[in-house]
Amino acid sequence: MRKELAMFKPLLSALAGFGLILSAGTATAQSCAARDAIVDRLQQKYSERLAAGGLQPLSGGASVIELWASAETGTFTVLLTRASGISCIVAAGTDYFRTPDADPVPDIPS
Template sequence: MFKRVLGAALILGLATPAAAATCGKRGDMVTSLEKKYLEQLQVGGLQEVEGDKSVVELWTSEETGTFTILMTRSNGISCVLAVGTDVFFAKPEPAAGRGTPS
């Protein structure tokens, strides 16, 4: 499931390039997501491209319905890849015993 959520998050990030202009120190970005948007970290993953490592995270708020896809580079700078308002929802888990796990 993590792969599906992160894959969808990355696709959404590529679809909204205007959000990519928002970057800052990771601590400042996280504080803003938690306090201003009431978002909490849901999933994340480490990626490596040509030796440069970064962490991609999905932050969401059940209260506000917002979500943010955040990428943090190894230098500690985080950038917003995508945002959404009043549209975040979690996919329900499939019933046990159905299908093959990925």
């Protein structure tokens, strides 16, 4: 399992840095809500599933960065969730692709 997590480390580092840069500018009332509500919308409207994630240390405590994506619709969303349970969409886009060696991490529910 460590080997599989190591594959995602560069991606998660990039997402964490990107999230830090964008979180102040995009964390508005429109893009933040309870995690369950956002996840439900990502699953129902865009057919996205959890593709990768990791912890991001912040001065106010750790946050979780998640990459939600759909090979079916081609969309992806980067979600930052704070310990309070409030999630903010920090990036979203189209034309999602997966590299051939990026296997899902086992035992992590989406």
